[in-house]
Amino acid sequence: MPTLDTLLHRTRAPHRGVPLWVYLTALVGVPLVGVVALSSIIVETRRAEARSAVRAADAVQETVLLDQARRTAENEVVWSLLLWAMDDPVIIEGIGLPSAQVQAQRPLIDGLRTSYREATDAAFAGLAARRPELARSARGALExxxxxxxxxxxRLNDLFLDYVELSDQLWAAERQSTAAALADGTPAPTRAAVADAALVAQYAQSASRQLPLYLGSLIDQEAGSTIGTRLGWETGWLTYTGARAQLDELADPVNVARWREFSVLPVVLGLDAALDPAATAPGAVPTVLQVVSLVTQRTTRDVATAELVGGTFAHAQVLAAQDADAASDRSTTTLALAGSLVAAAALGAVLLARSIGRSLGRLAAQAAQVSEGALVEVGGRGPREVRTVGAALGTAVGSLRRIQDQAQAVAEGDLTNVLLEEPLPGPLGAVVHASVQQIVSSVRQREELQSALAHQAAHDPLTDLPNRAQALALTAAALNRGRRSGDMVGLLFVDLDGFKAVNDGYGHACGDEVLREVARRLRGQLRGGDVVCRLGGDEFVVLVEPVELEADLVELAGRLIEAVSRPITAQGHRITVGASIGVGVSRDAAVDADALLAEADTAAYRAKAHGRGRAEVFDDALRAQLLAQAALERAIATGLGAGEFEVHYQPVVEVGSASIAGYEALVRWNRSGLGLVPPDEFIPVAESTRLICDLDRWVLGTATRQLAAWRAAAGGAADHVTVAVNLSGRHLTDRRVVDDVAAALAAAGLPADRLVLEVTETVLVDDPVAAEHLTALRGLGVSIAIDDFGTGYTSIGQLRSLPVDTLKIDRSFVASTEPGHDQLVALMIKAAHTFGLTVVAEGVEDVHQLGRLQEERCDHAQGWWFGRPLPADRAGELLVGPVATAG
Known part of the structure; x- marks a missing residue:
């Protein structure tokens, strides 16, 4: 029987056989062969994609040249046909057009034909460089x-058919090129773009033939041919409408957007309406000016059509070129990746085969020492499995010791001990470690969350300055300290000048960057203990304590104004804003934080009123002003309850007939003991508080009930009359505004479409909540009007997207005699009509102004020329007939 030493000797003796690295090399080598073969196939596929993309790009480029040649030739025929007809007295006489007027237009038509012939020659020259044989053949037919x-x-009709045959020849070649671009292998986006371009080109071809067919139906005077030429016109129209309908199937989003923009152009809609055979009775003859207008419109549409076709083909070329570049890049990348993969795999196979044997040998020796009781450090190099086994053996020795240390740290409450961050091996160690980590993580997350929430609640997220609530808290604390120490506390209210123009002109992102820079500059001017806060919008406050002299605060305000007024570079724009500052000082212990803020705000308002870019200190005069405003607020509230307010009605008339179209309801305050109070004295005060919402609700209820009463008394004669009520910005953003309007309509029994709500354009554009409420109000059926249009920052282009129905042009434009204002009013009217809005001109005071509005086809007008605002009983008398004007 062998002894223990013999067995140990046998286990340590090297085994005979094939080395491990040989097996590993064979195991890795076989997949390498497959990788090489697969890489070759992928590279060839990528190259084929690149070739297909290049062919598609080449075909698209050729299609563009063919389309240009076809289009210019089709444009040339219009002018040739017109010149032929204009030079033939028989045709002119047969149509019934004045010969003198026709000849007066001939130089223009001859010049246009020459320019279009030059354009055709240029297009054929470009085609000759690409398709010389086709260009020579087509050139011969053209000549x-x-x-x-x-x-x-x-015959004139034969000339048109010659041009049509030339166009068809080029169109057939264009379709062949398009088919080449749509061949198999072309990527789907490029195929979609090319298919879209083909549909657009087909539309352009059919569109270009409509005017020649129409003119042919007018000027072909041969016996019996009128019916035939009109039939050709009608058949061509069917082809054109079919091609236009196909464009609704465009696939590429870019081309869809181009087509939608093109299809609503006035010239496109106008020509479609004019050239529709259904809209022209047989035998109808247009005037010379109408023919010239049609030709001119057709020229304009041809330019737009050329841009549309060129844009779709250019987009297809871009996609094809991108596909070619992408396919080439993929081919190169695949080839490089495959080569790198093969080289790395081969090298890895050799290294792996050599290292695994060594790693296993070292690990076996270390395991033998551990089995004999020597707690040595065990590690390993080589594959992950070898390192894992080595690490497991190494950590087994220290597991119990680390578990003991971690348990001791938890028991002592030392949650910051570095031992708690180390994971422990084994099931018991995993449970202990997870529990400890959960405790530590929960405590830390709670502390961090509490800190973050406290900071967010007290700071402005944009500038990271203390917010309004924190500003009031800091001010209250400073005032308390001032009462105890006897020191004065200063509060500077900083209101930026010109900041709204930054948002309107450069966008809110740029405005945010300006606000952050202003905050940084304000902080840079303060002492260590002073604080700058942001109240919101473009308003800041600076809390200064202690204050020795008021003059120190005025001096600081000057430095702040100077710092803010320096140019700011934001998003590449050089921007300049200013600041108006109001200074409030705590002179006694009675003032609180809200009162001190109100005093500084009032002083800032006076600084703005006195020219901006300056500082004003709150004094006794301003204190009296605040007290007077508070008293006026109380009087307004009392007057609403006592019935001191009344509504006067100013007529809104039809410009053409001078009949009553509606009324604008205007609130008046007949204050007890004082008489009528001007609206500009109490409306701003009401708008600064929630009183304006109560006043708006009262006017809504009164005006709707009054119109309902007039309608009932008139017995149907006043069913068309509307009443317009001004809605304040504060009320429009109130969550109850929709319910207020619905309640007023329901209480009066007035149809919703008889009520017009007037809002200022500033509120409409600046406040998204206001826009949402206006959409909901329109859902009730009421109409929305932009009041005083032109005095704010709304552009004419924004009208199409605003939830409004009526545009009221401000009186300053209607009454202005400055050069260009007549044209500006005309532009506003035409733009409003283009977007489907009705127009009311405000402030009409003489017959000259009324005449201009009638010439520009303005819908409605109001002003002293038609009547001043009247009490309800006198305003109702106007419904019996046309308004008697001041003239």
């Missing part, structure tokens, strides 16, 4: 048709 046109050698 033959031109010779016929110049010599009048055939």
């Amino acid at each position: 033959e048709a031109r010779a016929i046109a110049d010599a009048r050698a055939t």
